[in-house]
Amino acid sequence: MTAVALPPRVMIAAPASGSGKTVVTCALIRLLQRAGMAPAAFKCGPDFIDQLFHREVTGAAAGNLDAFFSDTPTLASLMARGAVGCDIAVVEGAMGLFDGMAPGTTDGSAYDVARATATPVVLVVPARGASTSLAATVQGFCRFRPDADVRGVILNGCSAHACAYASEAIERECGVEVVGYVPRDDAFALESRHLGLVTAGEVADLRARVDAMADVLAATIDLERLVGLARAARQMEVEPYRSDPVGRAAPRIAVACDEAFCFRYAENLRMLEDMGAELVSFSPLRDPGLPEGADGLYLCGGYPELHAEALAGNGALRSRIRRALAGGMPCVAECGGFLYLLERLEDEAGAVWPMVGALKGAARRGGGLEHFGYIELTCGAPGLYGDAGVALRGHEFHYWRAEFEGDDAVARKPRRERSWPCLVHAPSLAAGFPHVYYPSNPEAARAFVRACDRHRKQGSNEG
Numbered sequence: 173m174t175a176v177a178l179p180p181r182v183m184i185a186a187p188a189s190g191s192g193k194t195v196v197t198c199a200l201i202r203l204l205q206r207a208g209m210a211p212a213a214f215k216c217g218p219d220f221i222d223q224l225f226h227r228e229v230t231g232a233a234a235g236n237l238d239a240f241f242s243d244t245p246t247l248a249s250l251m252a253r254g255a256v257g258c259d260i261a262v263v264e265g266a267m268g269l270f271d272g273m274a275p276g277t278t279d280g281s282a283y284d285v286a287r288a289t290a291t292p293v294v295l296v297v298p299a300r301g302a303s304t305s306l307a308a309t310v311q312g313f314c315r316f317r318p319d320a321d322v323r324g325v326i327l328n329g330c331s332a333h334a335c336a337y338a339s340e341a342i343e344r345e346c347g348v349e350v351v352g353y354v355p356r357d358d359a360f361a362l363e364s365r366h367l368g369l370v371t372a373g374e375v376a377d378l379r380a381r382v383d384a385m386a387d388v389l390a391a392t393i394d395l396e397r398l399v400g401l402a403r404a405a406r407q408m409e410v411e412p413y414r415s416d417p418v419g420r421a422a423p424r425i426a427v428a429c430d431e432a433f434c435f436r437y438a439e440n441l442r443m444l445e446d447m448g449a450e451l452v453s454f455s456p457l458r459d460p461g462l463p464e465g466a467d468g469l470y471l472c473g474g475y476p477e478l479h480a481e482a483l484a485g486n487g488a489l490r491s492r493i494r495r496a497l498a499g500g501m502p503c504v505a506e507c508g509g510f511l512y513l514l515e516r517l518e519d520e521a522g523a524v525w526p527m528v529g530a531l532k533g534a535a536r537r538g539g540g541l542e543h544f545g546y547i548e549l550t551c552g553a554p555g556l557y558g559d560a561g562v563a564l565r566g567h568e569f570h571y572w573r574a575e576f577e578g579d580d581a582v583a584r585k586p587r588r589e590r591s592w593p594c595l596v597h598a599p600s601l602a603a604g605f606p607h608v609y610y611p612s613n614p615e616a617a618r619a620f621v622r623a624c625d626r627h628r629k630q631g632s633n634e635g
Contacts, residue, residue, distance in 0.1 A: 175409040179255050180402040183286050185265030186296045192328045194222050196296050197264040199385035201230045203395050212258035216282040217266030218567040220435035229382045235438040239284035240273050240546050241565050241609040247288040249413035250439060260402055263291055273546050274587040283320050290406040292323040299327035307341040314346055323401045327353040352393030414446050415614050421448040423467035423624035430455035433508055435473035440610045447621045460488045468502040468624030471509025473607055477572060480517045484525035497530045502556055502623040505603035507570055511535045513603055514574060533575035543568040547583040549606055555597030556623055557616040565612035568605050578604045
C-alpha cells in the first residue's frame, strides 16, 4: 500500500464541553468550502451526533478519531483514509482538550488525538465577562501540556472591541495567535435533547442556519490565518487504513438509514466494504421490505423511541425482518437497533408500540442515563463476532432500559471497577446496547462478513 501525506489540518478544541465547538466547526467548514477548499471533518471521541451535523450540513464528514478505540499509528491512518480527496482536515475535539476517559487522566482525550496526528490546536474559549484573564486561561492550556501544540484561539461570545483588548494580552503573554471571535448571536444556538444536540435532520433549515453562521464568521474570523496554522502542521506520511478482503466474499448487507437509525461509524462501514460486503441502505420507517438480495442486516443506533409509532405502522417490514432473522439471516443490532428488535417499545410520551419481535420483552425509559461511556466488551459465548473470548471496544449511551439486555458478554468500564452483563450473542445475531467500533478488532467484523457470505451461498444453493 502506498504511503500518503496527511493533509493540512487543525483541531477545534475547547476548555470544556458547551464552549461552542460544533457550531464553530460547522461554520468554519462552510467558510472553507466557500473559499474553494475541500475539507474533511472528523470528530474526536465516540460521538455520532456531531458527525451527523458535519455530514448533513456540509457533506464533509470523514469519521471519528478516538484514542481509546485506536492506537497511535491507527489514528493517523484513519485520518488519511477519511481525508482521501480532501485538501484540509478539520477535527472537532471532545469535552475539554485534556479530558480523558476517566477522571484525572488524559487517556483517550482530544489531546491524545492531536498528538497522534500532529494536528495543531485552535481553542474556542468562552470570553464573556473576561478580558486579560483570558490570557491566563490560554497560557494554562499551553503550559499544562506543551506538546498539545496550541497554536490559535477563537474567542466565543464577545464583541470586536472586547476581542481586540483580549487579543493583545493573549498574543503577548502566550505567543498564540487569536484568529478571530464569535459574536453573541442567536444564529449560533442549537437545540438539545437527552443524548445531547438534536440530530441534524431535526433542525429546521439547518443548512440555512449554518450559512448564516458562516456569514457572521466571514467578518470575524481570519480564515487565511487559520488555514496557515493548518498548513504549518508537521508533515506525516502514513498508509491509509484498509482491511483485507474476506476471500471472495460478496454479501449484500442492508444498513438501516433514516431519521430513526442514524448512529453509525464511518470506519465500520468502510471496513465492511473493504472486506467485500456491498452495503445497501434502507429505511425501517418507510420501506415495505429489505433491499432485494440482502444477505445480512445492520441495525444501527439512533432514536427509535421518537419514531416508535411510525416504526410500528410499518408492519410489513417488521414481519419480513422477523422472518428473515428466524431463517438465519445474520444481524448486528446496536442500541436503537436492539430496541427495534424487541416485542414492544415505549415512546417519550409513555405509549407502548409493537416492534419486530425477534427478541422477547419490552423497553421503557429508565430513571436516568444508563451505562454512559467507553466499554471493553468480552463475549463469553461464541456467536456472530467469533469464538468465546472475542474482545471489542465500544461505548454505551442510552436512557432506555430493556427487560432483558442479554448476558452473553460482559462490558467493563476501563480504569474503573465496574462491569455488567450485556449482548445477545448467537451464531447469526449480535444484539444489545453496545456500539462496537470494528477497527478495535477487525476479526469481529470479518466474522460478520463471513456469516453473511455463508447465508448468501446457502440461499443460492437453495435456489
